[in-house]
Amino acid sequence: MIKAVIMAGGKGTRVASVAPGIPKPMIPVDGKPALERQIECLVKNDVSEIIIVTGHLGHVIKNYFSDGKKFGCDITFYEEETPLGSGGALYEIQDRLSDDFLLINGDVIFDMDIGRFIAFYRKRGAEAALAVHPNSHPFDSALVETDGDGRVTAWLNKEDPRGYYRNQVNAGIHILSKRLTEITPRGGQKVDLDRDILKPAIARGRVFAYRTPEYIKDMGTPERLLQAEADVRSGLVRRKNLAERQRAVFLDRDGTITRLDGFVTKPEQLVLADRAADAIRLINGSGALAIVITNQPVIARGECTVEELDEIHRRMETLLGAEGAYVDDIFYCPHHPDKGFAGERPEYKTDCVCRKPKPGMILAAAAKYNIDLSRSCMIGDSRKDAQAGIAAGCASALTRAFTGGGTETVDGRDIPVFASLYDFALTWH
Numbered sequence: 039m040i041k042a043v044i045m046a047g048g049k050g051t052r053v054a055s056v057a058p059g060i061p062k063p064m065i066p067v068d069g070k071p072a073l074e075r076q077i078e079c080l081v082k083n084d085v086s087e088i089i090i091v092t093g094h095l096g097h098v099i100k101n102y103f104s105d106g107k108k109f110g111c112d113i114t115f116y117e118e119e120t121p122l123g124s125g126g127a128l129y130e131i132q133d134r135l136s137d138d139f140l141l142i143n144g145d146v147i148f149d150m151d152i153g154r155f156i157a158f159y160r161k162r163g164a165e166a167a168l169a170v171h172p173n174s175h176p177f178d179s180a181l182v183e184t185d186g187d188g189r190v191t192a193w194l195n196k197e198d199p200r201g202y203y204r205n206q207v208n209a210g211i212h213i214l215s216k217r218l219t220e221i222t223p224r225g226g227q228k229v230d231l232d233r234d235i236l237k238p239a240i241a242r243g244r245v246f247a248y249r250t251p252e253y254i255k256d257m258g259t260p261e262r263l264l265q266a267e268a269d270v271r272s273g274l275v276r277r278k279n280l281a282e283r284q285r286a287v288f289l290d291r292d293g294t295i296t297r298l299d300g301f302v303t304k305p306e307q308l309v310l311a312d313r314a315a316d317a318i319r320l321i322n323g324s325g326a327l328a329i330v331i332t333n334q335p336v337i338a339r340g341e342c343t344v345e346e347l348d349e350i351h352r353r354m355e356t357l358l359g360a361e362g363a364y365v366d367d368i369f370y371c372p373h374h375p376d377k378g379f380a381g382e383r384p385e386y387k388t389d390c391v392c393r394k395p396k397p398g399m400i401l402a403a404a405a406k407y408n409i410d411l412s413r414s415c416m417i418g419d420s421r422k423d424a425q426a427g428i429a430a431g432c433a434s435a436l437t438r439a440f441t442g443g444g445t446e447t448v449d450g451r452d453i454p455v456f457a458s459l460y461d462f463a464l465t466w467h
Contacts, residue, residue, distance in 0.1 A: 040156065040213075041136040042085050043128070046073060046144035047093025047118050061095040063144035064102065065263065068270040072147055072257055073099065075270075077109050080140075083152035086111040089134060090144075091127045093118045125231035128219045135216045141231075143210035147266045148254040150211070151281040158248045159213045162188070165244035166236055167213045171254060172205035172355075172364035174322070179207045180232070182247045190245040193237055202305060202352035205359045206247060208232070209254040251327050251366040251407065253278035274325050283410040287321050287466060288400055288427065289365070290418025291332035294437055294459055296354065298419065301335075303342040305353040315361035317463035322363060324466055327407060330368040331399045331416065331426070337372035340381030344372070367406070369399040394418075395425030400432065417462055424448040435462055 046063040063073035073090075080088060088111055092099050096117050106113030116131050124143075128135070138159070140152070150169070159167040168190070170182050181203050183192035194200050218235055229235065239245050253275045257263040269275050276282065292298050295318070297309045321328045330351075336342035342350075351368050358364055371392040374382075392398035404411055416427030417435040427434030428449055436446055436455045443461075445452040456462040 039087060039136065040085060040138055040140060041087040041089065041134075042080050042140040042142060043089045043091065043131070043135070044073065044076060044142045044144050045091050045124060045127070046099055047091055047096065047121065047127075048145060059095075061092075061098055062258070064095075064098055065257065067147055067257060067263065068267045071102070073103075073144060074109070075147060076142060076144070077103075077106070077111060077113075079149055080152070081110045083150070085140065085152060087136075088113050089116060089131060090114075091116050091118065091131075093121060121228065122226075123228040123230050123234075125235050126227060126229040128214075128235075129227075129229065132216065132219050135219070137216050138213060139216065141212040141214050143256065145258050146210045146254055146256050147270070147275065148209075148211060148252065149275045149279045150250065150252045150254070151279055154280055155211075155213065155248050155250070158188075159246070162246050163244070164213075164246045165215045165218055165239055165242070167246045167248050168236070169209045169211040169254060170206040170247045170249050171209050171251065172359075172366065173207050174319070174359075174362040174364065176203065176205040176207060176355075176359040176364075182206045182208055184247045184249075188246045188248065189243060190240050190247050193232065193240065202349060202356045204352055205355045205364050206249060209250075210256060211254060249367070250280070251278065251284075252280055277325060280408050282408070283413075284327055284407050285325070286327040286329050286403065286407070286409045286414040288329050288331045288403070288414065288416040288432070289318075289459070290394075290416075290420065290423045291330055291354075293419035294417060294423075295330065301341060302350055303336055303346070305346075305350045308350055308353050308357075310354075310357050311459060313458060313460035315358050315363040317458070317460040318358060318363040318365065319361070320460075320463040321466060326414070326466070327366045327409065328364070329403050329407075330365050330370075331394070331403070331418075331423075332368070332370045333394050333422075334370045334372055335374035335393075338374035338383055338386035339379045340383050341379075347372075367403065369403055371399060394420075395422040395429065397426050397430035400426060400430040404430070415466070417456075417459065421446075421448050424451075424453045437462065 048062045064071045181194040257266045295314045302308050373386050373390040375389045411432040415433040419437045424434040434453050438455050
């Protein structure tokens with residue numbers, strides 16, 4: 039049975055004005071301490087053995103939770119006499135850890151399908167897995183770089199130079215192997231989890247990032263606390279859990295999110311369409327997933343490598359993030375059935391199941407994120423986009439620049455037409 043360790047020793051200087059005199063994890067979020075909401079999620083996911091690391095005003099936490107029985111779990115405590123940083127306590131409680139354990143920052147509000155997270159970690163034989171997610175301010179957040187399998191390849195702090203990047207922020211929820219704390223004993227020393235434990239492990243290739251669209255938000259400022267409270271009241275926190283059926287907007291890339299001006303084969307050629315970031319920000323705010331579904335025959339035609347396409351998509355995520363918007367995932371089809379192009383790659387010359395108008399990419403996204411297709415929509419600038427949506431069983435919409443709206447008949451269905459992605463997003467709810 040996997041145990042959970044919650045780091046609940048922070049003072050919370052930025053948010054202390056909201057609730058002076060109580061520890062940061064005990065600040066009420068819609069009438070219930072943030073720490074209690076964390077424990078409720080853990081218990082719901084059958085994680086019943088919890089170690090809480092306390093520090094500042096730790097007696098308040100102990101008095102409230104006691105042994106945890108009334109919350110449906112077993113709780114024990116470790117109190118730091120002096121602050122040991124974000125990872126130092128792990129060396130003091132090694133004999134109480136399970137072989138693999140959850141490590142959770144005490145200031146995050148979350149609701150996750152933890153079983154999915156654990157399965158990801160175990161499938162990859164990892165020493166550490168970090169829950170990461172896109173956010174609306176990646177430019178001032180620490181970012182995690184990964185390869186195609188989710189293996190962490192780099193860690194970019196806010197002060198580090200960066201070019202184009204994936205919008206992947208460490209969310210403060212981890213699964214760690216006990217082996218990480220047995221490599222270099224550091225009893226009584228102050229240890230930074232990221233810099234002293236996780237970053238050195240990246241070189242061994244055993245640190246992975248679990249990208250999730252689920253709700254994870256730190257409530258370390260008064261503004262974030264207010265937002266978290268509103269999201270709890272609206273039910274958004276619960277609905278984003280991947281155990282719940284999700285809504286999604288599936289977005290074509292070229293001509294919908296970006297300007298259409300021939301094939302994009304270099305990052306600098308990608309330019310966002312007018313108000314595309316505003317549109318995606320509205321979709322983000324609706325609670326629906328924003329998932330890119332794009333045909334990219336430039337791979338099969340030999341005009342762009344997979345690595346170059348990845349850099350193009352990094353540019354798109356960087357441009358969106360600069361305007362406070364993000365996409366939850368990107369699915370692309372590299373295939374092209376027609377032959378005869380100079381430099382073409384034969385391995386991609388196939389009549390696949392993913393190239394639109396076939397619904398393969400949409401169906402793959404639906405399986406990955408538990409999406410209810412009947413409450414979702416595919417939008418793009420081509421009839422193939424609409425046909426893919428119809429074939430997948432979701433609603434479809436089209437963008438047609440310089441139109442006043444209306445409908446277009448596709449495969450016997452009247453498909454709504456919008457002048458832009460932004461006009462569509464104004465109607466989405």
